[in-house]
Amino acid sequence: MPKLPLLARLLAPLLAPLLAIAAPSVARADALIDNVNGMTLDEKGQVVRFTGLMMNRDGKITYLLSSGQKRPKKVDWKIDMGGKTMVPGMIDGHGHVMGLGAQLVRIDLSETNSLDEALAKLRAYAADNPSKWIVGGGWNQERWKLGRFPTAAELDAAIGDRPAWLERVDGHAGWANSRAIALANVTAATKDPNGGRIERGAGGKPAGVFVDGAMDLITNSIPAPTPRELNAAFLAAQDRLLSLGVTSVADMGTSQNDWLTFRRLADINLLKMRILSYAAGVDTALAVAGQGPTPWLYADRLRMGGIKLLADGALGSRGARLKADYADAPGNKGLTFFSDDQLLNRMIRGSMDGFQIAVHAIGDRANQQVLDAIEVLSDTYKGDRRWRIEHAQIVDPKDLPRFGKFGTIASMQPVHQTSDMHMAEARLGEARLVGAYAWRSMLQNGSKLAFGSDFPVESPDPWAGWAASFTRQDASGQPFGGWRPQEAVTREQGWAGFTTGAAYAGFAEDKIGRIAIGMRADFLIIDRDPLLAAPGDLRATKVIETWVGGDRVWQRK
Structure with a gap:
């Protein structure tokens, strides 16, 4: 990461909103948030509606109030939301917090539409930024x-x-x-x-x-960013996520420097969101957490509970490991990161110390390899392990039932389907698309779904992901009827993927993901009813306020 020019100017706009909205720290008193069009899912995935919420000094929900129900006469403070919609904070089940921060403070080519456009942007950036x-x-x-x-x-x-x-x-x-x-x-x-x-x-x-x-x-030859640069990148990422209504993230591949950045900012009360950290490999997990997951820190805002491993690469760069050759690159089956024994040994090492194991697998051969390892491990490591496969994009149909067999969580990203659909057709050919981005099949085979975005690979916007989950269409409504629409989930199932499902996938279902008594008061005030909005309108959802643990941490100006 290049040295950031005028760091103070960069930090100032990020810190100022956090300090300004800290006023409702009176949320540490018994409080009533009233006159809301409130909705959440319960533990069974059913919609629960309410019109008021009470929370205590610890930032936990103590009561939900329905229409016509008598309100308490004495509370320390209350807010009338004027009938606006309240929903649980969204959880991104697979993201890269510091990667997003880096994208926000460095040159970003994600919106360029041609090589010439990218080169022109680079030329201008080079002229304006004299860093080496x-x-x-x-x-x-x-x-x-x-x-x-x-x-x-x-x-x-x-x-x-x-x-x-x-x-x-x-x-x-x-x-x-x-x-x-x-x-x-x-x-x-x-x-x-x-x-x-x-x-x-x-x-x-x-x-x-x-x-x-x-x-x-x-x-390995690029100079490492300084702690100040890392702080600035994190604050930029956090502000972006909170503005979209993302209150919690499963951070996949946390490095030691990432962890130190989270802790450094949490120590001065600038960690406002929740981070469910998955270490970048076994060595990082042991260096940070020692012999087992860390406890929940900073009022449940930070925990390293898992380890992320990689079984293959990505489809776009033809690094995803396939059982047969790429349709558009004969002779290439992708990349093998580990032999079967090597992957199994790494999963065993993490499981021995009680870490949750999450393995990136995109191609059908990589998914088979991870499922084979889970089957072996399940004979020894009993109990609630919640094995995770990250992405699970291309799966041989005969392997789909194996996800449910051992309670394996399919951690998937709806926006990957809308971005990748035409590329996937070229890479695989029609015959191998049966198990591609197969969300409904995962549920039907007994797997748990956790949805995310894989930001900064995709936008962290959860409303776009939610809309894609039940339409299988992109932002322009294409293709008509959806791409392989038989794999769409219902609107409520898509919502669950970004709330209760993502919470369960991170062993956090007793803390976040629902608006319910005893849960952390993580909620959003938004500008429309997401259960009634047309898909295009759902994508356009605007967050008005974001609350985490009973504190308002972001507010639209």
Whole structure:
């Protein structure tokens, strides 16, 4: 991450709103939030409606009031919401908090529609930012309709001899220029690392793109961000998430530096959201948490309870591990990150100390590999383990029943389906789409669904994800009738994925995900009824206020 110019100016607009809205810290007294169009799901997924809510000094809900029910005469304070809609805070079941922060403070190419547009943006950014390294991301050759990866030579022409590194939108590939490649001492003689691939040109020379495990060849040469830069990135991410109504996140792949950043800001009361942390590998988990998950910290705002592992790469960079060749790349079945025994050993090591195991698996072969490991582990590690498979995008239909067999959670992202649908058709061919983005099949086979966005790969907007879950359509309403509509879930099931399901997936169902007695008072005031809104209107939902633990932590101006 390049050094941030005028850091104080960046921090000021992020800190000011937090300080300004801290006034309702009187929420630490017994309080009544009244005159709301309140709705939540109960433990069985049924809609519960209410018109008022009471909470105590600990920021927990003590009572729900219905229309016509007598209100208490004496409370320490109350607010009349004027009939506005109240819903539980949304939970993103799979995101990358510091990745989002980095995207917000660095150059972001996610909205560029062509290589030329991206290069023009890079050229302007380089002129305005004299830092040595240019670091950013968000590019997508599929969106550019390029038909290939971009090259180092093209990047050289835009920014010259300054080293540059730009991650692909999915975080599973990166684009370097010639100067960055030279600084990393990567040459034609450099071998592809395990679980990675160097895209090559004439004579085996690195062409500019490094996939999955090969990315470290470049990133190890980039100067590390300072704690101040990390603080600024986190605050930017938190503000963005709270503005969208995301009150809790399962942070997938938390590094030691990420954890220190969360703790550093929590120590000065600037951690406003909740983070369910999954460590980036076994070593990180043991370094941070020691022999087992951490306790809930900062009034249930932070906990490292799990470990994230990677079984393959991404579909867009053809790193997802498939059982058969890619339809558009014969001879390529994707990347193998671990042998079966290696993956099993890592899952055993984490399970021994009681960590929840979450494994990234996108391709059908990777999903089979993880399911095989879970079946072996389930003979030894009994009890409520809640094994998680992250993404579960392409699954062999014969493997779908195995998700329910051992209570495996399918942690999926509806917006991946709407972004990937045409690419998936090209990568796989029609015959292999039967188990693709198969949300309804997961439920029918007894799996639990947790929904998220995988931000910053996709936008963290939960309303777009919710709409996609029951329509299988993108923001423009395409395709008509939905893409493979037989895999859509109901509106209520989609809502559950972003609330009760995501809470359950993180062992937090007794704290968050519902508006109910004894739960943390995490709720939103929004501008419409999401159960009545048309899909396009649901996507346009605006959050008016965001409350976490009985404190108003964000307010629309």
